[in-house]
Amino acid sequence: MTCSLCYHDKSVEFLNLGRQPLANKYPRTKEEFEAEDFFPLAIFFCPRCKNVQLGTIVSRERMFEDYYYLSSVNPGLVRHFEALAKQLSRAAFVVDIGSNDGILLKPLKELGIKAIGVDPSINVSKIANDAGLTTIVSFFDTETAREVREKHGTPDVVVASSIFTHLENPHKFIEAVKELMADSGQFIIEVEYIGNILKNVQFERFYLDRIFYYSLTSLKHLFEAHGMHIADVEEIEPHGGSIRVVAFKQGNGPEPSDRVRNFIEAEEKSLSLGRLAEFKHSVDTHVEALRDKLLEYKKSDLKVAGYGAPARVATICNYGNIGASHIKFIVDDSPLKQNRFSPGTHIPIVASGHLEIDRPDILVVFAYEYLEDIKRKTRGGFRYLLPIPPSEVM
Incomplete structure (x- = not known):
């Protein structure tokens, strides 16, 4: 396979997770179960530029037309973006690409900073606009960049948090960002x-x-x-461990920091084909251990539910062949996901109040980075299982 970043034609498959449904499409009826599409989920590594990418690309229009992920239902993410907004307090104008329900726009507005968002999801953008957070409903490209500049001016900061992984063509995206931002402006991404x-x-x-x-x-x-x-990089907490990267147009901004150089040097050793083979072995070991743990609970007549229905539920449950016979229901705080089912394996998704009606013995915490928030919400009254690798915590 050819790498989409550096065009090296010898990218290597290192993990195959079988056929998977679209992870953020939550069916509601049996008719929608039958209409679900499944696609190969194989992952490739480029030994030249150390890019990792999927072998199958599903149309972005299909993916994001009707979307069920709301950033602001996660208290940890809300705190993260409030902190980022404070770091941008000197900015005159910020554009947030992939702004979702306005999780960054809201604290920026509260700080008196001019800010608008761009997001392709019709239903999620409506939530932001209804809250008074100006959001352009569109995929971001050079045409959108020109529209923003003509109607709103030139931003000195452009932010793209988490969406960089979703891009069908990162090369075109960066050209559009350059079209949008001031020559001296900074581009901040979180991936x-x-x-x-x-x-x-x-x-x-x-x-x-x-x-x-x-x-x-x-x-x-x-x-x-x-x-x-790239002038700087730092490790940040969201999504199980991300990096925030600050980039400038050539001839602007500071020289690369020591952190950038240290990261690059470390990756020379840590990102190798041998390391990827070890990863594949660990994946299969962990999935088998999770299935064994759930079967153990079942044999002991323990009722199991889940907490959090992020997209990773689809990957774990479809690859592990884990369904409603293993996990009775999943609680999620997003109203867009409630009264629907997990993609592919069709585990019911309910509101947190359901825990009082049908109390489980075990809660599988799929949204594991928010474990402490979840324990507070559920008053610590359950046995909690972190899924990968399976580990019970009190």
Whole structure:
């Protein structure tokens, strides 16, 4: 396979998670069960630029026309973006690409900073606009960039948090960002970091919504191909371990920091074909252990439910063949997901009040990065199972 970033024609498949449904499409009826489509989920590694990407690309229009992910239902993410807004307090004008329900726009507005969002999801953008958070409903391209500049002016900061992994064509996206931003402006991206995915065996982070899984090396190749450079990088908490990267047009901004150089040097050793083979073995070991644990609960007549129905539920449950016979229902705080079913395996998704009606013995915490928030919400009254690798916590 040819790498979509550096065009090296010898990318290698290192993990195959079988046929998977669209992870953010939550069916509601039996008719929708039957209409679900499944696609191959194979993951490839480019040894030249250390890019990781999927072998199958599903149309972005199909993916995001009707979307069920709301950022603001996660208290940890809300705190994260409130902190980012404070860091941007000196900005005159911020454009947030992939702004979702306005999770960054809201604290920016509260700080008196001019900010608008761009997001392709019709239903989610409506939530933001209804809340008074100006959001353009569109995929971001050069035409959208020109529209923003003509109607709103030139931003000195452009943010793209988490959406970089979703891009069908990162090269065109960066050219559109350059069209939008001021010459001296900064471009801030936040992406899940492939180094953490490998280190923590987070195979559930792979699903069809996300095409690319970046290393800093691959991002460096990408930005330099478009006359930009990375000035800084830092590790951040969201999504199980991400990185925040700050980039500028060439000739602007500071020189690359020591952190950038240290990251690149570390990746030379840590991102290798040998390391990827170890990862594949660990994935299969962890999935088998999870199935064994759920069967153990079943034999002991323990009732099992889940908490959190993020996209990773689709990857874990479809690859592990885990369904409603293993997990009776999943609680999720997003009203867009409630009274629907998990993609592919069709586990019912309900509101948190259901825990009082049909109390389980075990809660599988799929939204594991928010474990402490979930324990507070449920008053610590359950046995909690972290799924990968399976580990019970009190």
